[in-house]
Amino acid sequence: QVQLVESGGGVVQPGRSLRLPCVASDFSISSYAMHWVRQAPGKGLEWVAVIWSNGITKNYADSVKGRFTISRDDSKNTLYLQMNSLRDEDTAVYYCAREGLRAAGRGTGGFDYWGQGTLVTVSS
């Protein structure tokens, strides 16, 4: 069945970098818009970034623009989030999510599948 598995989380010092992979199973990420969403401890959901199915168009939340980069490797069916210049406030569980297709075959049918998340802790 459809599955998304994130990894790469851990403890990192402020100003350092981290890359999160999200491996997808049972569907092709190239056919869907794919997102990253994060949730700080005890806080709400925050949308982070999207890469559209064309693989070219990418959009970011203002809070990460210029520091984070979303990308994908279709041959590995894997989504990535490259996080640079990390800050304390980037501490969160990071989820990858698939944007579902509507009946007309286009997005957005909401974030219909989510990974289990990976915890990133930015601390000195």
Add this chain to the structure above:
Amino acid sequence: QSALTQPASVSGSPGQSITISCTGTSSDIGDNNFVSWYQQHPHTVPKLMIYEVNNRPSGISSRFSGSKSGNTASLTISGLQAEDEADYYCNSCTSSKTFVFGSGTTVLVL
């Protein structure tokens, strides 16, 4: 990209109906019909409950329904059950083709 505004908590007794509001602007909720709602129980992954304002994914109970008027979207839970106690988040696509979540609402079943 300010978070959409939701009430911090909404409560109701079993069997009752409750409605959660989600207020945005003409640049998000008021701009399109790509409003979705998510349920999150403690220590679990968010679950899609409603998409495109009022569509339910397969397997979601008909007790959950959505609507929108102007810059405000709403989620109604009818026939409230103990298992509905959870956090609920709205989400909208924006005119800039980014996305924004609501601040979240805790539903309490009395």
